[in-house]
Amino acid sequence: QFAKPEDAVKYRKASFTVMAQHFGRIGAMVNGRAPFDAKAAADNAAVVEYMSKLPWAAFGEGTDTGETKARPDIWKENDKFKAAAQKMQDEVAKLNATAKGGNLDQIKASFGAAAQTCKACHDEYRNK
Ligand code: ASC
Numbered sequence: 001q002f003a004k005p006e007d008a009v010k011y012r013k014a015s016f017t018v019m020a021q022h023f024g025r026i027g028a029m030v031n032g033r034a035p036f037d038a039k040a041a042a043d044n045a046a047v048v049e050y051m052s053k054l055p056w057a058a059f060g061e062g063t064d065t066g067e068t069k070a071r072p073d074i075w076k077e078n079d080k081f082k083a084a085a086q087k088m089q090d091e092v093a094k095l096n097a098t099a100k101g102g103n104l105d106q107i108k109a110s111f112g113a114a115a116q117t118c119k120a121c122h123d124e125y126r127n128k
Helices: 005-030 038-052 078-101 104-125
Strands: none
Touching: 005 038, 005 104, 038 078, 038 104, 078 104
16 A cells, blocks of 8 residues: 555655644634634535545554654554544544534534544654
């Protein structure tokens, strides 16, 4: 799938970067740093949901190398890591569904739940 481990590392970082960018645009609206625009929120949530599916294939065996903050526990307790990744994807899918409804209070709640799954995985599996 990836020619070199470094390619996998680059790919997963790139996909997280795009996801975080679009998640952050929703965050700005949710936190009042940007005006609420229901269409923009829904468009961004759709990108986030799509991107949330991509990084995981790039955490294969042997990709614990080079310029990465990924902690070895990802591979030592891979089932637990995969479950955490799935939880994020589930919450992000809910955020996307909520965003389609256009209700800011509901989007706030879904955004918070999704952000919590980002943080849980970072606390457990990402080096500072
Ligand atoms: C973001 C982003 C994350 C999460 C995390 C939530 O916008 O880039 O990694 O939210 O900060 O706690």
